[in-house]
Amino acid sequence: LLAAQAAEIAGEAEHAEEIYKELILDPTTRFVGVRGIMKKRLSEGDTDTALKLAEKAFSLKPKHEETQDVLISLQTLGSDWRGARKTLGAKLKYGSLPKDVHKRRDAVLALSEAAEIIETDKKMDAQVTAIEANRLSPDLVPAAVLVAKEYLADNKKKNAIKVIKKAWESQPHPDLAAIYSEIYEGENSADREKGFKSLAKMNPKHVETKTMMAEMYLQAEDFPNARRSLGDAYEKAPNVRTLTIIAAIEKGEGADDSVIRKWLTKALSAPRGPQWVCENCSTVHSVWRPTCFTCNALDTLTWRDVPQTDAELALVSERAPFVLDVLNSNDSETAQINLEEEESLNELENVEIDDDSSKS
Secondary structure, eight states, rough: HHHHHHHHHOOOHHHHHHHHHHHHHEEEEEHHHHHHHHHHHHHHHHHHHHHHHOOOOOOOOTTTTHHHHHHHHHHHHOOOOOHHHHHHHHHHHTSOHHHHHHHHHHHHHHHHHHHHHHHOOHHHHOOOOHHHOOOOOOOOOOHHHHHHHHHTTTOHHHHHHHHHHHHHHHHHOHHHHHHHHHHHTTHHHHHHHHHHHHHHHSSSSSSHHHHHHHHHHHHHHHHHHHHHHHHHHHHSSSSSSHHHHHHHHHHTTTOOOOHHHHHHHHHHTTTTEEEEEEEEEEEEESSSSSOTTOOOBBBBBBEEEOOHHHHHHHHHHHHHHHHOOOOOOOOOHHHOOOOSOOOOHHHHHHHHHOOHOOOO
């Protein structure tokens, strides 16, 4: 082993591999040999061979924590969610993973497995796996959304409402609000309002709750209640969404163009709002993923605010003159803000809101 490591340090990779192959021949050093070649294949980017070697190393020493982690990483990279769940179970069994962490990560892997099953049109299997993911971690937003969609497809609205409410209690999110809106699509305004108020009670002080209710009232053109629902969210949590909502409220209540222009100008330089961010490497993702596409870490994406980058601020500077020209236009039809069709508002959203969750 020392000779192999010395060869690696000296840059003699081929000589090191020959030594590792010799170590494989002896049962007492087989694990060391397999692990050594596995690491070499990983460094070369040969993940297929590295996966096979990791599986062999795991079979030789299932309690070895580093091998467990490498195997799970390679399994998730290859979308082998079921295999990764088995390896994760071994980490729990051999005491290298706390129960609560195992439960959460197992939910993430189950959700990924369910999403993949849906693509194969095996509806029943997908529902069972998705429901399991939601049961393991009710606050995992993508799992709640997937399960709610499956319930809605089967016209089980009560089940969908229950799932969304449970998730909203822990983690309010625009994706949850979007699927919840589908439940009340076609309902009269009174029933729709009652349904949304019921969801809002699960987490009434959260800014996402205030924003959701404001948007619901905007849709109904009930501008006073939209303002009351939004409260001071556009001051305490100013972002593109909250500032655009207050601009729309001002327009609905007949405010001067100068007032509306003031809020939209603020929205131009405001943060996007919460996004999916990897806690391991800080990479921002437009949609949730089980693993970070930059560092491949499992279950590291959280929904939170992120500082604006220099590139985003530069984009605002480039686009601002155009948007302000539209707002200052003498053509009232172009300058007006309309909730359904408004070119300047759409332009603003394209500048600052670039992901599906924010648009919803």
